[in-house]
Amino acid sequence: MSFWERGVGMAKGTTTSLNEAATATGAWQSGANLEDLRSACPFVHYGPLAEAHERGTAVETKWAIYRQTTAPHVEHDLIEAAYAEPHLRALFPFRSHMSLNFSRCTGFPYTHDVPVITPVNGKYRVTWWTTRSPHGPADIGEADDPRDAVALVVAHLPPECGPAVTGTANDLERSDSL
Template sequence: MTDVTDVTDGHPPDFSEHHPELARHGGLTAALRATAADQGLDLGGGSPAAGADREPTVAWFDSPRGRMKVDLRGAEPGFDIALFSDRGWFANWANGSTADIAEAAGVLVAWQHGATLAELSRRFPFMTSSRLSRGYDEGDQVAVMWELQIGDPAFAQYRELLTALRAEPQLAPMFPFFSMWTLRLAKDSYREQPGELLIRRRDDGSYLLWSSSETEEDQREFRRLDDVVAAAVALRTTL
């Protein structure tokens, strides 16, 4: 029997006013599963996270690309949906909210059965996704990430460097991102390999270059943009 005890006060949550379907089925996971079945769809039994059996207002389901989460809104009727992926650098691929549990169930089933993010947004306009997650979904995440980083005003001081690095055929396939105000070029956009090049631009306009297998003592200093790009090409072969 489903435990619908609210962990905050020890009393069952009251679903009756806004979500009678949850009261009828004893929690969000069962209600979503039943709603999908009413549409002739199979959502599976749900795969709860640790402690989720005591959270009847949270539901987790699995998909071939990653986990899916639905939260019951607190202040108003409705459902918040998050789709996660185990592919790539950013796990949260899409989010959305709807007041219709049938729509929420439809999103989950569509994602389970391989709908792309573009298809998902056409069928369920309340679902939104980032440009990078769509890039991963469409297989051009590296090109998208270069565009995002070059166009990001927060890293305007790196724009000339980023443009020059992308122009190099040996560096363009690498995945660029920033961490601690240091540019990192990763060998693999799926994190399958740890190899990275690291470049930090200093206040005086010079650059420091090293690899993820090296220490700070191994940093190389360059004054000219062409020199740091050429050195990055050479260091790429050691990753």
């Protein structure tokens, strides 16, 4: 079972008991928080990021996870350079295909209107995530240093690109159109 809320996989669990599944579904649909869900259904599990989403601190927690990871595929100099920039630190960071991305919302689908940084052969390629040309993502530029790549992203932020909000890109589009 998967328990989703506002574009975020909050918890999951496996059971062969129809009664346990019904209890978990009922609890989740009636608005139980993560702790109450796990208390009622011990087969359900969740992590610190789900707890952060529930508390409203998902952006800060996701940055902390990236800054503390020892995973070899995460480029720490790039993470630190992006984190040092207040405009980017206010956005929800996520990684996809070795690129560091930033979203104006905390749930999936994410926004894709902020440039992306991809480390390539010791350099940092900055592109638009969305297709801005018929041939794929459009290049913005290349930098030798992560700080310069971050500066390119900041120079191309969409107007009024404020802190990430709870919800999905679809939610944001609906609120922007109102």
